[in-house]
Amino acid sequence: MNEEQKTMALQVGVTVLILLAAMTIGEYFIGLFAPYWWAPLMAIALLKAFYIVRDYMHIGRVFAGDEAEEHS
Amino acid sequence: MSTGTLSIADYHKKTVTNRLGLWLFIVSDAFVFAGLFIARFYLYGAGVRPELSQIVGLIVTSILVLSSFFANRGEVSMAYGDTKGYFRNTLITIILGIAFLIGVVGVEWQIAPYGPDHDALWSLFYTMTGFHAFHVLTGVIFLVIVYRNARKGLYTAERHFPVEAAAVYWHFVDVVWVFFYPALYLIGLPPI
Amino acid sequence: MKDTQKAGVFSIGLVRGLIAMLIGFLTGAAFVSLIRLILGLSVWTWNPSGNQFGFAESAWVVGAIFGAIAFMLGVGVLSDWLKWMNGQQTAEHPADAFASGWKRYLSVSFDHKAIGVQYGVTSIVVIGLAGIFALIFRTELAQPGMQLLTLERYNTIMSLHGIVMIVGILLGVGAMSNYLVPLMIGANDMAFPRLNAFAYWINVPAAVILLSSYFLGGFDTGWTGYPPLSAKAPLGMDMFFLGVYFAGLSSILGSLNVIATTIRLRAKGMHYFRMPIFVWTALATAVIGLTATQLIGLSFQMVLFERVFGMGFFAPDKGGNPILFQHLFWFYSHPAVYVFVLTGLGVISELLPVFARKPLFGYRWVALSSFGIALVGFLVWAHHMFTSGMSPYLRIPFMYSTLLVAVPTGVKFFSWVATIWEGKLSFETPMLFVLGAISIFLLGGLSGPPNATVATDLHLQDTYWIVGHFHATMFGGFVFPFFAAIYYWFPKITGRMYNEKLGKLHFFLMLPGFYIQSLSQMQAGLLGMRRRIGDYDPALGINLQQLLITIAAFVIFFSVVIAVVNLIYSARRGPIAASNPWRSRSPEFMLPSPIPQHNYEHAFEVVGEPYDYGIAGAYVSIDPDRYIAKEEEQPAAGGAVTSPTGATTD
Ligand code: HEM
Ligand SMILES: [Cu+2]
Numbered sequence: 001m002n003e004e005q006k007t008m009a010l011q012v013g014v015t016v017l018i019l020l021a022a023m024t025i026g027e028y029f030i031g032l033f034a035p036y037w038w039a040p041l042m043a044i045a046l047l048k049a050f051y052i053v054r055d056y057m058h059i060g061r062v063f064a065g066d067e068a069e070e071h072s
Numbered sequence: 073m074s075t076g077t078l079s080i081a082d083y084h085k086k087t088v089t090n091r092l093g094l095w096l097f098i099v100s101d102a103f104v105f106a107g108l109f110i111a112r113f114y115l116y117g118a119g120v121r122p123e124l125s126q127i128v129g130l131i132v133t134s135i136l137v138l139s140s141f142f143a144n145r146g147e148v149s150m151a152y153g154d155t156k157g158y159f160r161n162t163l164i165t166i167i168l169g170i171a172f173l174i175g176v177v178g179v180e181w182q183i184a185p186y187g188p189d190h191d192a193l194w195s196l197f198y199t200m201t202g203f204h205a206f207h208v209l210t211g212v213i214f215l216v217i218v219y220r221n222a223r224k225g226l227y228t229a230e231r232h233f234p235v236e237a238a239a240v241y242w243h244f245v246d247v248v249w250v251f252f253y254p255a256l257y258l259i260g261l262p263p264i
Numbered sequence: 265m266k267d268t269q270k271a272g273v274f275s276i277g278l279v280r281g282l283i284a285m286l287i288g289f290l291t292g293a294a295f296v297s298l299i300r301l302i303l304g305l306s307v308w309t310w311n312p313s314g315n316q317f318g319f320a321e322s323a324w325v326v327g328a329i330f331g332a333i334a335f336m337l338g339v340g341v342l343s344d345w346l347k348w349m350n351g352q353q354t355a356e357h358p359a360d361a362f363a364s365g366w367k368r369y370l371s372v373s374f375d376h377k378a379i380g381v382q383y384g385v386t387s388i389v390v391i392g393l394a395g396i397f398a399l400i401f402r403t404e405l406a407q408p409g410m411q412l413l414t415l416e417r418y419n420t421i422m423s424l425h426g427i428v429m430i431v432g433i434l435l436g437v438g439a440m441s442n443y444l445v446p447l448m449i450g451a452n453d454m455a456f457p458r459l460n461a462f463a464y465w466i467n468v469p470a471a472v473i474l475l476s477s478y479f480l481g482g483f484d485t486g487w488t489g490y491p492p493l494s495a496k497a498p499l500g501m502d503m504f505f506l507g508v509y510f511a512g513l514s515s516i517l518g519s520l521n522v523i524a525t526t527i528r529l530r531a532k533g534m535h536y537f538r539m540p541i542f543v544w545t546a547l548a549t550a551v552i553g554l555t556a557t558q559l560i561g562l563s564f565q566m567v568l569f570e571r572v573f574g575m576g577f578f579a580p581d582k583g584g585n586p587i588l589f590q591h592l593f594w595f596y597s598h599p600a601v602y603v604f605v606l607t608g609l610g611v612i613s614e615l616l617p618v619f620a621r622k623p624l625f626g627y628r629w630v631a632l633s634s635f636g637i638a639l640v641g642f643l644v645w646a647h648h649m650f651t652s653g654m655s656p657y658l659r660i661p662f663m664y665s666t667l668l669v670a671v672p673t674g675v676k677f678f679s680w681v682a683t684i685w686e687g688k689l690s691f692e693t694p695m696l697f698v699l700g701a702i703s704i705f706l707l708g709g710l711s712g713p714p715n716a717t718v719a720t721d722l723h724l725q726d727t728y729w730i731v732g733h734f735h736a737t738m739f740g741g742f743v744f745p746f747f748a749a750i751y752y753w754f755p756k757i758t759g760r761m762y763n764e765k766l767g768k769l770h771f772f773l774m775l776p777g778f779y780i781q782s783l784s785q786m787q788a789g790l791l792g793m794r795r796r797i798g799d800y801d802p803a804l805g806i807n808l809q810q811l812l813i814t815i816a817a818f819v820i821f822f823s824v825v826i827a828v829v830n831l832i833y834s835a836r837r838g839p840i841a842a843s844n845p846w847r848s849r850s851p852e853f854m855l856p857s858p859i860p861q862h863n864y865e866h867a868f869e870v871v872g873e874p875y876d877y878g879i880a881g882a883y884v885s886i887d888p889d890r891y892i893a894k895e896e897e898q899p900a901a902g903g904a905v906t907s908p909t910g911a912t913t914d
Contacts, residue, residue: 002152003152005152006148006149006151006154009148009151009152010145010148013141013144013145013148014141016141016144017137017141020137020140020141021134021137024130024133024134024137027253027254028126028130028258030258031126031254031257031259035121035259035261036118036119036259036260038118038254038260041254041258041259042254044254045250045251045253045254048250049247049250049251052140052243052246052247052250053243053247055144056140056143056144056239056243056246057240057243057244057247058236058240059095061091062095064088065088066084066085066088077353088528089455089524089528089529092455092523092527093455093456093459093520093524096520096523096524096554097520099554099555100516100520100554100557100558101558103555103556103558104558104559104561104562107558107559107562107563107592107595108562111566111577111588111592114585114588114591115577115583115584115585116583188569188573188574188575189574189575189576189582190576190582191576191583191584192575192576192577192579192583192584192585193583195573195575195576195577195584196577198573198575199566199569199575199577217349221351226351
């Protein structure tokens with residue numbers, strides 16, 4: 001049970017990494033070929049930040065309160 | 073920390089408070105970076121960026137993203153009592169963090185065509201990367217301190233808030249770079 | 265509670281800190297000088313026309329930073345954290361180095377009440393100092409022509425008056441929120457006691473660095489430090505920036521603590537809309553302090569970098585723009601004026617029901633109005649820049665957003681008036697100060713909209729009218745409520761009562777003093793007096809006003825001296841105070857005076873509404889007898905024991 005949860009938690013990390021990597025490469029090429037597209041670049045940055053803040057920084061825990069379970 | 077003698081329930085209560093404190097600090101700190109970010113676009117708009125090596129930018133960015141990934145793995149390992157996994161992943165995080173510092177301060181700053189006093193654009197570049205590098209440095213120090221204390225056996229699956237704090241702070245530094253990377257490297261073209 | 269007997273002055277934290285600061289300064293300066301030596305740059309210059317201060321500018325700056333860090337190490341606030349870094353454990357509530365006596369306040373204490381008193385005393389000292397600066401340059405301005413000062417000295421002293429006052433006000437706000445918030449919500453301390461001590465002590469090196477600017481060439485920019493002037497000003501400018509930076513750090517960390525404490529440590533049953541109203545204002549203040557303060561820090565660092573590294577953010581010849589500084593600066597400094605006043609307005613709302621024996625009118629509205637003011641306050645900053653040369657189309661939205669602030673502020677006024685309405689008023693000193701504050705804040709508030717309206721502001725900007733405006737708002741929003749709070753909670757802090765006659769004398773000198781000062785400032789401004797100028801043309805016809813302002817300034821200062829004498833004397837010799845002299849319902853007044861060391865030994869529960877004066881039922885489930893009886897059981901050990909501010913309690 002515990003092992004299962006752990007694998008799942010690690011799996012989330014891997015998924016986020018793949019997403020971040022894909023978006024970074026996307027950004028890089030936009031920067032190379034369309035440097036005036038600031039709006040899409042900012043949108044990608046916001047999306048990246050969203051994933052990091054939600055899944056790596058676990059922002060949800062801040063609002064979980066006293067009764068919440070530690071592992072998430 | 074002064075928490076070894078607390079009951080699990082009290083430790084948990086305290087952790088919730090500490091976590092709130094950590095996040096308030098992060099919110100506050102974010103305002104500094106937001107200020108710099110806005111200053112960069114206020115002065116130069118979206119048409120101009122400093123003349124920087126695109127490849128170095130991509131490499132350091134990838135390093136930081138990877139380090140965040142390993143920081144997360146370390147924290148998750150500790151949360152499930154896998155201290156070995158924690159040590160391994162945190163060590164990788166620290167090494168990647170140092171690599172990032174070398175990439176920015178040791179490479180990018182050295183090959184940059186101008187110094188900070190050339191014009192406001194380069195002032196912005198050095199200040200933004202400098203503030204960020206300072207935070208990376210403090211993040212590395214934070215990770216090292218927690219790593220050392222973990223070696224002393226201070227943390228368990230139930231009681232490891234410092235591990236979480238160091239990781240969250242590290243991810244915050246990564247988030248800042250998520251915005252600084254396009255602002256400095258991608259948006260606009262170098263002035264002719 | 266035993267007195268740890270340590271001998272010698274080095275047992276006093278402050279002494280250790282100051283010595284360490286000097287060593288730290290020299291280390292930092294030597295370190296930079298060494299690097300400069302290696303780089304082949306000049307290390308030491310001493311010529312009257314250039315750098316007259318020996319070390320290079322960068323050495324002074326780094327020295328000051330090292331000095332501040334060394335101070336914190338020396339005073340001992342960092343020692344628990346250093347132990348934690350080493351994996352050691354420390355006691356949850358470590359005993360103070362000195363359990364009692366004045367030495368307790370000169371060393372690190374983690375008790376929020378001791379820290380509150382430290383903040384308060386420092387605040388009065390710092391405000392007194394800034395007041396002396398004001399007396400000096402007001403004497404100069406009493407007549408046209410230059411009699412006492414040179415123009416440069418005038419600029420420095422006027423600028424120092426402004427910024428030192430602001431630091432003093434921030435300290436006063438810290439005093440009130442540190443002392444009162446935990447007591448009011450039923451907590452035994454702040455959420456992070458060590459951080460709390462850190463946030464207090466960093467003010468000491470901040471003040472030292474800030475004041476050192478006077479001896480390092482001064483600075484002539486006023487408290488706002490606008491570049492390009494500030495990029496060229498003498499070395500004192502760097503010390504101004506650093507001093508304010510450290511004071512701002514204190515504000516940020518203190519705010520963090522207040523927010524965490526309020527969210528996490530409320531007593532059972534104390535949900536947000538049952539907190540004493542002061543806590544709401546402290547919370548709104550903290551939200552501003554936590555976030556906006558970073559931007560004044562950033563803007564000051566950017567000018568510092570411009571000076572030390574030759575960067576060009578605000579230098580037009582390098583593609584920079586000085587208006588950017590004003591945006592960053594005012595993004596903090598407008599919300600900061602609400603930091604100055606919100607807690608004061610909270611004190612007004614807190615005290616009025618007690619002295620009117622009536623519920624606070626519209627509690628929920630008043631509570632939310634604080635957040636209304638704070639949030640709208642983030643959207644108005646450019647009203648300080650109508651004449652700065654920013655894009656004219658920006659003026660209109662900022663005009664409207666500024667006028668919008670009047671709505672939540674009006675809510676507070678209506679609540680106060682409705683609370684007074686048909687109340688059974690009594691006029692002890694705290695109440696006098698509250699009523700004085702309301703009348704003055706009305707004057708200050710009403711003088712705001714003319715500044716916010718673009719058409720009129722283009723004429724008013726940078727005149728003495730503005731000086732009158734913000735003195736009125738700050739006297740009404742901070743100075744009078746602060747004194748009201750001091751008199752009101754004095755018995756809780758010291759266990760003794762202040763002298764009512766002297767308190768009233770203080771009030772009846774300060775109130776007319778203030779009105780003469782502020783109205784004359786406004787009039788002089790309308791007649792053409794510029795602000796921040798050491799001399800003026802007698803042809804303006806404002807000689808009388810200038811003389812009146814100076815006389816009023818002396819009267820105000822004299823009244824504060826009376827207050828300080830009263831407080832010190834009463835803390836030692838005043839009559840023993842009852843535990844609830846004002847018949848308040850607030851939980852801190854259910855405890856004996858002075859408040860026991862760890863506040864609430866028995867956790868309490870909220871069972872009613874905070875301001876139901878004149879209605880049956882209590883607010884909190886504290887039985888005062890439980891504490892009083894206990895006090896009598898164990899008389900203080902060893903007869904006379906000195907307590908806060910040196911009072912003898914036995
Ligand atoms: C809450 C209490 C208030 C405080 C503590 C306060 C404080 C100040 C201060 C310190 C300044 C001068 C800044 C400087 O240039 O050095 C100022 C200017 C100004 N105030 Fe207030 N103020 C308050 C209320 C208001 C209100 C209610 C309004 C308008 C509705 C207002 C509108 C303005 C404007 C527009 C200016 C800029 C004037 C100019 O420089 O031309 N203020 N205030
Ligand atoms: Cu303003």
